[in-house]
Amino acid sequence: MDDSQQISLNKVSVAYPGAERNQLSDLTIKTPAHQIIGILGPSNSGKTTLCRLLSGIIPQVMRADVQGEYRLGTLNPTANWAEINRFIGYVFQNPADQLSGMAETVATEMAFSLVNLGQSASAIDAKVRALARQFQLIDQLNQNPATLSGGQMQRLAIACALVTDPEVLIFDDPTSQMDPVGTSQFFAWLKNQHDKTIFVTSTNVDALCNTVDSLWVLNAGQLVASGTPRKIFNQPAKSELIPAPVVFNLASQMGWALPDGDYPVTQAELMEATGHER
Amino acid sequence: MSVEINQLHFTYQNSNFGLQIPALSLDKGLTAIVGQNGAGKSTFFKLLMGLLPLQDGNISINGKGSHELTGRARLTEIGILFQNPDDQLFNATVKKEVTWSARQITRDRAQVDQIVESALTKVELLDKADENPFDLSLSDRKLLAFATLLATNPQTYLMDEPMIALDWHSQTIVLHILKQLADEGRQIIVSTHDMDLVAHSFPRVITFDHGAMVFDGTPTALFGSPAILAQAGLLPPRIMQLCALLGDTNVYLTTEDYVSKHQA
Numbered sequence: 001m002d003d004s005q006q007i008s009l010n011k012v013s014v015a016y017p018g019a020e021r022n023q024l025s026d027l028t029i030k031t032p033a034h035q036i037i038g039i040l041g042p043s044n045s046g047k048t049t050l051c052r053l054l055s056g057i058i059p060q061v062m063r064a065d066v067q068g069e070y071r072l073g074t075l076n077p078t079a080n081w082a083e084i085n086r087f088i089g090y091v092f093q094n095p096a097d098q099l100s101g102m103a104e105t106v107a108t109e110m111a112f113s114l115v116n117l118g119q120s121a122s123a124i125d126a127k128v129r130a131l132a133r134q135f136q137l138i139d140q141l142n143q144n145p146a147t148l149s150g151g152q153m154q155r156l157a158i159a160c161a162l163v164t165d166p167e168v169l170i171f172d173d174p175t176s177q178m179d180p181v182g183t184s185q186f187f188a189w190l191k192n193q194h195d196k197t198i199f200v201t202s203t204n205v206d207a208l209c210n211t212v213d214s215l216w217v218l219n220a221g222q223l224v225a226s227g228t229p230r231k232i233f234n235q236p237a238k239s240e241l242i243p244a245p246v247v248f249n250l251a252s253q254m255g256w257a258l259p260d261g262d263y264p265v266t267q268a269e270l271m272e273a274t275g276h277e278r
Numbered sequence: 279m280s281v282e283i284n285q286l287h288f289t290y291q292n293s294n295f296g297l298q299i300p301a302l303s304l305d306k307g308l309t310a311i312v313g314q315n316g317a318g319k320s321t322f323f324k325l326l327m328g329l330l331p332l333q334d335g336n337i338s339i340n341g342k343g344s345h346e347l348t349g350r351a352r353l354t355e356i357g358i359l360f361q362n363p364d365d366q367l368f369n370a371t372v373k374k375e376v377t378w379s380a381r382q383i384t385r386d387r388a389q390v391d392q393i394v395e396s397a398l399t400k401v402e403l404l405d406k407a408d409e410n411p412f413d414l415s416l417s418d419r420k421l422l423a424f425a426t427l428l429a430t431n432p433q434t435y436l437m438d439e440p441m442i443a444l445d446w447h448s449q450t451i452v453l454h455i456l457k458q459l460a461d462e463g464r465q466i467i468v469s470t471h472d473m474d475l476v477a478h479s480f481p482r483v484i485t486f487d488h489g490a491m492v493f494d495g496t497p498t499a500l501f502g503s504p505a506i507l508a509q510a511g512l513l514p515p516r517i518m519q520l521c522a523l524l525g526d527t528n529v530y531l532t533t534e535d536y537v538s539k540h541q542a
Contacts, residue, residue, distance in 0.1 A: 043417040043445035093416055093443070096362060147293075150361050150439065151315030151471075176442045177361065179314045179471045180513040203445060206516055243446050246474075246516040246533055253537045267523055274524055 004074045007033050007197065012068035014049055014058060023049040023064075025221045031214065033073055036190065038208040038229070039201040041218030042241050047201045048093055050218065051172045054199055055090045056081040072168065072197070084168075089161035093172040095153040098160065099145050106132070106148070106156055107141040113164050131159040134189070136182065150177030158186070169193070171200040175207070187211045206245040209233075209265040217242065230269065234262040280305055281326065281434065281465070286335035288325060297321045297489040299335075304467060307460045310476045311469040313486035314511040319469040320361070322486065323438045326467070327358050340433050353382050357427035359437040363419040364412075372398070372414070372422055373407040379429035397428040400455055401448075416443045424452060434465040441472055453479060477501065477515040477531040485510045502529040 007030070014024040024046045031037070039047050052058040056077030059066050070078055077084045092098040103109035107128055114124045132138045135155040140148060145156060154177050161169065171190075175183040187207045190200065202208050208215065209229040217225040217232060219241050225232055233248050247270050250256075251263045256273040264270040281304040289296040297318045311319050324330040326337060328344055337344040340355055347355055360366050369375040373394060380393040398404040401421040406414065411422055420443050427435060435456075441449050456466050457479070470476060476483050477497045485493035485500065487510040493500055500506060501514040504527075513519060517533045530536040 042447055044415050048415070094362065094364070096364075143293075147290075149315045149320060150442075173443070177315075177439065177471075179511065180473060181511050182315060183471070184513065247520060249533050250517065250520060250536065253533065254540065267520065270520060271523060276524060 003071070005033050006071070006073065007031050007037075008069070008071045010069040012053070012066065012070055014046075014053055014067075015065045016049075017063055017065070021221070023221055024053065024218075027068070027223045029216070029223060029226055031226070033197045034195055035213040036193070036198045036200065036211060038212035038215045039199060039218065040205065040208065040215055040242050044220075045218040045241075046221040047218055048172055049221075050216075051090070051170050051199060051201060053078070055088050055168075055170045056084050057090065086164070087166050088168045088170065089164070089166035091154075091157050091161045091169075091171045091174045093176070095150070095157035095177070098157045099153070101146075104144055105142050106137055106145055109145050109156060110137075110159050110163055112160065117164065127163060131162060135159045136185075151179055151182050154178055155182065155186075167196055169196055169198045171198070171202075173201050173203065175202065175204065183207065205243060206247065209245045209247070210267055229265045230262055233265050280340065281467070282338045284336050286325070286332075286337065288321060288330065288333050290321075295321075295489060297325070297486075299491055302484070302491065302494070304465065306463050306465045308456060308466045308468070308480050308482070310480040310483045311467065311486065312471070312473070312476060312483055312510070312512060317486040317510070318489040319486055320438060321489075323436055323469060326436055327356065328352070350382055353379075353430045353432065355433055357430055357432035357435045359423055359427055359435070359440055361438045361442065363416070363423040363443075366423050366426070367411045367419060370410060371407065372403055372409050372411055375411055375422055376425050376429050379426040383430055393429050393431075397425040400428060400451075401425045402451060417445045417448050420444055421448055421451070424455075428455070432464075435459065435467065437466070437468045439469055439471070441470060441475060473501075473513060474515045474517075474532075477517075485512070487511070497531060498529050501531070 009027045009029050012024060012027040013022045015022045039050060041047050052062060058064045059078060060081035066078055075084045099109055100112055103112060110128045110131060111124045114127060132141055135158060137155055137159060140152060148156060154174060158174055175186050191211045212229065214227060215229050215232050216223055233244050245265050248263050248265050251270060251273055257263055258269060258273045264273045283299050283302040286299040311322065313319050326344065332345050339347065367375055369378055376394045376397050377390060380390045384390060398407055401424055403418060403421055403425060411419055440452055444452060460466055480497060483497050483500050484491060492510055493506050501518060507514060517530050517536055521530060521536060
């Protein structure tokens with residue numbers, strides 16, 4: 001495949017200033033862009049650092065020592081952030097870190113990037129309303145962002161990242177504070193985002209398995225596995241680091257295997273393994 | 279050990295949101311508070327915590343009016359864990375953070391040291407005692423905030439979303455401690471969106487919807503009531519969602535529960 005369609009990391013290491021050890025060590029992977037990649041790992045495994053690196057926030061905004069090579073298609077995010085920043089939407093782990101704190105209403109917070117791009121008031125209004133509908137914020141448009149609940153704030157952070165329609169999206173645990181319905185709506189929406197390159201971390205293993213094309217598993221700063229969710233959880237040396245999805249636990253205990261002997265990790269695979277029509 | 283609420287009515291200024299609780303009595307042990315974003319969980323917590331003014335009705339905590347409790351008396355009665363740990367951490371090192379809390383209980387240096395070591399050991403942060411809290415991961419900062427509660431060892435633990443931002447191992451640590459505290463007769467009131475957690479670990483669950491209490495009972499009763507789940511915008515535990523796909527709408531609280539009922 002043409003390099004312009006690839007995400008490639010070549011022996012990438014990241015160390016924060018003053019830190020004794022690398023936060024990420026020797027990451028090497030080459031994989032197609034325009035897919036949804038889930039990033040899984042225990043605490044301190046480097047998930048957030050990887051998100052920062054993938055977006056170019058490290059080292060462009062946050063200082064860190066980066067070794068190795070990272071390319072996102074033809075772009076070199078670690079070197080040319082101004083160029084790539086336009087293409088990237090980033091949702092922080094803690095939504096309060098992301099909001100400007102300057103906007104008095106949800107609507108103006110969402111409009112922030114569009115105003116900066118000099119778009120017309122009517123275009124901004126249309127875009128803001130469409131996103132507010134998509135992420136259940138229509139009733140909150142005139143509310144102060146500081147008064148939102150945790151889940152609403154997280155939905156606002158997502159809407160703000162999407163407002164410029166970026167080609168690359170990076171979500172660092174975007175649903176941690178959302179209610180179950182909000183979470184399932186988010187992942188259903190995410191699954192339908194085609195032609196974008198999307199990275200998402202979450203502790204919700206079930207939702208990730210149902211949504212992503214591939215998983216990267218981190219432990220102690222190293223990439224210890226990558227592949228489809230089904231392959232990751234069906235490996236004989238399945239890591240103890242990550243709990244398997246409920247689907248896998250259920251199917252493996254009940255002996256519900258797929259034709260090739262793998263146990264299902266998604267709802268669709270569960271239906272297949274148990275002979276149910278979708 | 280109890281929280282008693284009577285005729286509670288609360289409304290925010292410039293907002294049409296209101297919380298109404300005619301009567302509610304919370305005993306010792308584990309109680310989960312669930313509901314959609316914006317259902318009133320955090321408002322309920324802030325009223326219990328005394329962070330919002332009591333407008334109408336009353337709340338008594340272990341026999342005392344909640345808004346009469348101040349200073350140290352409050353700390354030994356109620357421990358508060360905020361959703362965002364950064365709202366409650368302010369010291370230069372992990373150890374100092376917990377020491378500050380322990381010193382609210384005793385000024386005896388040896389006792390303080392012992393409390394701090396015990397709390398940090400429980401949350402597995404002892405080896406990070408000299409680090410700056412803000413160099414820790416979000417998950418560890420949350421554990422640290424929890425350790426400050428353990429240091430004051432209150433009768434009542436009010437925890438707003440204690441599991442979010444925790445990785446899996448840390449969730450296990452916190453759940454283990456909560457169960458231990460409940461066994462010791464402490465009162466633990468937890469708001470959560472994690473229905474799997476509610477199903478496998480909480481004997482009592484209270485559901486809010488649009489500022490009103492719409493359910494108070496066992497997880498088995500809640501997850502066996504599709505009408506209440508739909509009204510409150512909740513989903514059953516994941517195992518039940520999967521079973522529903524397979525045409526089985528019975529209540530199962532855990533995967534093990536399902537497996538044990540279906541294996542010959």
